[in-house]
């Protein structure tokens with residue numbers, strides 16, 4: 001076996017140089033479960049303050065320059081002004097998330113509803129989101145479809161797919177040439193017998209029918225337990241249709257806990273597939289987003305921790321000696337290949353990442369730096385009457 005001289009630190013430095021994570025506006029508002037929403041002091045009272053909090057995450061990590069918005073939770077009178085506010089804070093507007101899950105009209109479906117008037121209403125909402133994209137400079141329209149059935153026979157599975165295909169085509173046709181559609185899937189909830197986009201295969205089929213600018217969103221919490229998510233990543237990358245991640249952790253269902261908290265090894269395996277395909281580079285256009293709620297932990301710190309967890313997983317993936325791995329794989333060296341992966345995973349990269357932050361003029365420990373900054377105490381004193389992340393925010 002030949003060995004090539006490689007500098008692991010340089011590999012991590014180069015690999016992470018342009019790697020960024022997009023944060024969601026809804027992570028900063030109050031959140032909880034259907035049992036209780038816990039109010040935290042200092043949560044944002046409007047989208048402007050959500051952007052201010054998100055900008056803190058970018059300021060301390062240097063790696064979170066975009067913020068996803070959600071319509072209507074982040075509705076403002078002047079989206080140009082909101083985008084300018086973001087720019088002043090050193091961030092920009094990322095994906096625009098639509099919402100077809102909070103309107104009474106959608107009880108039996110939105111884009112799949114048997115009633116053409118309700119489908120038209122749902123399509124019109126997406127056209128409204130496209131207007132927001134134009135006003136904010138966003139290029140990604142993200143669609144999570146909550147539609148589904150609770151009972152066998154309730155509606156025709158096939159007819160719903162046809163209606164969905166038609167609705168999606170109308171949305172796709174309304175987008176600009178440089179817009180992308182990010183189509184998310186989820187295997188259950190809010191309906192439990194059959195979701196209309198339950199899996200990556202269904203999402204991919206709709207994307208392939210729509211055109212090149214339609215891509216799949218992989219939310220890590222949207223799979224049955226023990227699903228091999230890195231396999232899905234590899235398959236979507238082969239097709240050039242992995243548009244984005246919604247990162248989070250799950251222990252049981254769609255828990256939306258901090259990414260890397262439940263299963264850092266799974267996150268590493270996912271990132272290994274990403275790095276193997278050079279999909280961590282901006283040219284791949286994979287948007288690495290967080291989709292999380294911080295119900296009991298401080299929100300800005302929870303977001304910073306999440307960005308660090310993703311960076312650590314990418315750094316470990318970058319440490320994998322790809323050349324040696326390839327040779328071990330081709331030689332059928334099962335344990336050698338597995339050992340190369342585990343060596344990288346078991347490396348403590350926190351020191352390297354601290355060094356790289358210092359090189360960029362950032363503090364080594366973003367969480368400690370944020371805690372020492374006094375920002376949290378300031379917003380707690382200044383902001384009174386902050387909102388719940390979704391309802392009414």
Ligand code: AOS
Nearest residue numbers: 070097144184219246254291
């Ligand atoms: C829902 O389960 C999804 O994960 C979504 O991505 C949802 O669109 C997001 O939480 C914002 O509404």
Ligand code: ZN
Nearest residue numbers: 184219246291
């Ligand atoms: Zn999601």
Ligand code: ZN
Nearest residue numbers: 219221222254
């Ligand atoms: Zn989800």
